[in-house]
Amino acid sequence: MKRVKRRDLAPGMYVVRYGLGTPDDPFVSVERAILVPEDVALHVPADARNLVIDESFRPPTGVLVGRLPVDVPLEEELPQAERLYGEAVSYAHGFMDDVRRGRPIDYRTSLPLVDGFIDSVFRNRSAAAAICKLKHFDEYTYSHSINVGILAVVLGERLGLERDVLRLLGIAGVFHDVGKARMPLEVLNKPGKLDEKEFAIMRRHPREGFELMKDQEGLPPQVLRAVLSHHERSDGNGYPDGLKGGQISRFTRVISVVDVYDALTSRRVYKDAMPPGKVLSLMYRWRLSDFSAQVVENFIKALGVYPVGSFVRLSSGEYGVVVGLNQDNPLRPPVKKVLDSDGRPVEPVSVTLSEVPDPGDGLSIRECLNPDDYGVDVSRLVA
Ligand SMILES: [Fe+2]
Ligand SMILES: [Fe+2]
Structure with missing residues (x-):
């Protein structure tokens, strides 16, 4: 154990607590590793004094310490991410068709695309994830494979994993549903809910x-x-083997979290897309029964409580679209107002949400809605 000043905190250190335990400087237990420079702001308040770190801490293997984010603006990264996304969806068509025709597939051919996802996420944390939800490129099975690949990289980056591991996550995401290429097309593309027998086939x-x-x-x-x-699933209610908690690898849990998120936020013939913010709050509720709580919590941090592209109703009754991520305060993302309180379109204009949500007149987000119900094309407003 060693005392340090806040300004001396650096990636690779483990903060145990701060404060002296006096009324003037109360004792607060932290127990957090500083892996990237932003972790300091995330885990230690600016006015914290008398920090204690654990000198024996060594970051777990596979965790990259101290990479500085590049932070290209969202508008700049979106077109690149969109191009990459289009290529990736064609790639998914290619390998799924190969499987259907009985041709061999080679996971290594996905590497240039997966590296492209990683580069994009390193340039800007929100662009690739936003594209997944803004563009309805194709049939679900193809775009879903690519979305899971991209979102797995986004989540892995947030977990501080190094490039080699992010690559494996991207590959796993892209191929996680490759077995669907062996499902009968009439079941796979059935324009309605599956019956018991069809569901058993899909499983x-x-x-x-x-x-x-x-x-x-x-x-x-x-x-x-x-x-x-x-x-x-953690509680043993999943398939095919009914594994429980610790029997499911952490790596697999990353894929299952982003898989469920993408499935619920996607529109299918038989169901509407659920707003991303709603899905995240549901998944937060299921974090212990279904997933790894730590993985779910980091996924919410990675996307923001209201992911880019969310359509929201404000406390003023007006409607807006979330156009960015606020790392410091996830409840206060940048928002553009697009409809007045009667639902009539207005010239899109940035609004400022209040610092503290909602004591009195401050503007805040009230709920997430489905933009299709209001005739709003979110993709045009974000890009
Ligand atoms: Fe699946
Ligand atoms: Fe899936």
């Missing part, structure tokens, strides 16, 4: 995917396990 896709991937030379075992186990 075979993780094992089919495992069979398709397992003989590829050099395929990392974490990826293979994620393909097989991405529908397992």
Whole structure:
């Protein structure tokens, strides 16, 4: 244990507590590793004095310490992310068709795209994730595979994982549902809810995917396990093996969190898309029963409580679109007002949300809504 000043905190240190335990300087336990420079602001208030760090701390292997974010503006990164996304969806078509025709697939061909996702996320944390939800490029199965690949990288970056691991997460995301290419098309693309029998057929896709991937030379075992186990749930109610808690790898949990998020926020023939903010609050509720709480919490931090592109009703009764991420205060993202309180379109204009949500007149976000219900095209407003 060692005393340090806040300004001396650096990546690789582990903060145990701050304060002396006096009324003037109360004792606050922190227990957080500083992995990237922003962690200081995240875990230690600016006025904290008398910090104590644990000198014996060594960051876990696989965790990259101290990478500085580049932070290209969202508007600048969106067009690049969109181009990459289009290419990636065509790639997903390609390998799914290959499987249907009985041709072999090679996971390594996805690497240039996955590296592209990682570069994009390193330039700007929100752009690639926003594109996943703003563009309705294609049929669900293809865009979903790519969305899960991108969102797994976004979440992995937030967890402080290094590039090699992010690459594996991207690959696992892209191929997690490859087994669906072996599902009968009339079940896969059924324009309605599946009945019991059809559902039982669909539940075979993780094992089919495992069979398709397992003989590829050099395929990392974490990826293979994620393909097989991405529908397992912490409480044992998942499939195919009914694994519980610790039996599910952390790597697999990252994939299952982003998989559920993308599925619920996607529009299907038989259901509307749920607003991203609503899905995140549901998943927060399920964080113990279904997922790893720590993974869910970091996913919410990565996307913001109201992810970019969220359509929201403000406390003034007016409507707006979330156009960015506020790392310091996730409840106060940048918002553009787009409809007045009667739902009539207005010239989009930035509004300022109040510092503290809602004592009195301050402007704040009240709820997340589905933009389709209000005839709002979010993609035009964000990009
Ligand atoms: Fe799946
Ligand atoms: Fe999936």
